Amino acid sequence: MNGVILEIVLAAVAAILAITLHEAAHGFAAWGLGDDTAKLQGRLSLNPLRHVDRVGTIILPGILLIGQLVALGHIGFMFGWAKPVPVAAWRFRHPRQGMALVAAAGPAMNFFLAWIGALCGWLLPYVSPQMMAPSASFIQDFILANIVLGLFNLLPIPPLDGGRIMVGILPLPLAAAWARMERAGIAVVLLLLFILPLAARQAGYNFDPIHEILSRILPWAMRLVFNLAGQSV
Template identity: 60%
Template sequence: MSFGAGWLPELLTAVLASVLAITLHEAAHGYAALALGDDTAKRMGRLSLNPLRHVDRVGTILLPGFLLVTQLLTVGRVEFMFGWAKPVPVDVLNLRNPRQGMMLVAAAGPAMNFGLALLAGLLIHPVSAWVPLLSPDSLALFYRFLLLSILANLVLGLFNLLPIPPLDGGRIVAGLLPAPLALPYMRLERWGILIVLLAVFILPRVVDGFDPVGWALREVVADAFNLVLRLSGNGGGR
């Protein structure tokens, strides 16, 4: 995203797409837990589609805001963003089958994102039918929002499948491992955010040529983006 004349509408469009992706991702965890026997999120008022209920002061506001402002002021564009929402509380002991249930609760978030990405692709068709009714700028903004929604949901869903606790992929792996291995593996959770920051953002900037996670995400997201376009009847290359 460049810091030019049209940066504000593009920024707001990107923010809206990201907020919807994050909010529905967290809500999916809560609703999956409720269906599997745990009503903790409901009792704590976190079973909600209200984005404000999922805001984390550091992960949702301060860190993304700092990254946004510093990049716009230094390089004039946004090259990367990182942040997190307040996790929906889940009491694994309330789940009818704790190990299997925690896997399903964890998988619900990325599954929601992949479903939303496909929905955004399908919505391109009715928006195309509005061509005679909309100005070129409005039409371009609608298309931009849908494409950013596909991208935001794919990035969020795939990133969360990385096998690092406390990401969803880490919880899924823990459910697949035998109990003697799962317990020490889940102890990594206290260091999870630091591991992610180190592997995804710090090392690639201090070690020339080292960016395995970024490379994997870029390659996988590109293929997934084109797959969503094909599945939703919008062509797709590669």
């Protein structure tokens, strides 16, 4: 039982760090492009409490962590969000393109953190035997949380970062139509992520498009991160 509790704590810390730094990256990117709204509201902080959303950062990831560890014995998928960083896109020189860059900063931060986590694997031989297992578990959880969060947010559905990137790169008429999806975007994500797969399983069908996409890309992304860190897997 103590081992399960430790695994939950380590995975929760990894997920909170991934989500928090993802949001902070949005704020720093906006600041760099000329919008200091997040700075003025204290959101350029690395303090997780500044970014935590009670449901998206704690309750939902906690349910997923505990459920997967109890049912599967490992963590295969994470989903969550933090309080959105306030951005005044009109303050950018090119608002649509600036917002796309701000959106891309979140996943970019996650991929960078995953690479840092892989580099930390080189330190494991110097860790004491008692700390070897929890250290290796935390590194694995940290890399996985960041890669999954980064990849998931690149799905081209507003208000995910990928949707906002699409708004920045599409021709204006298409971009306007794409942006209008944001009002229903979270509902679409939850529908594809939870409701339809559950209903399909109850009916005896296998329909889980988001999980299918991520499960195909995730092994390749994990190998790439470790290879870039100089480690073969």
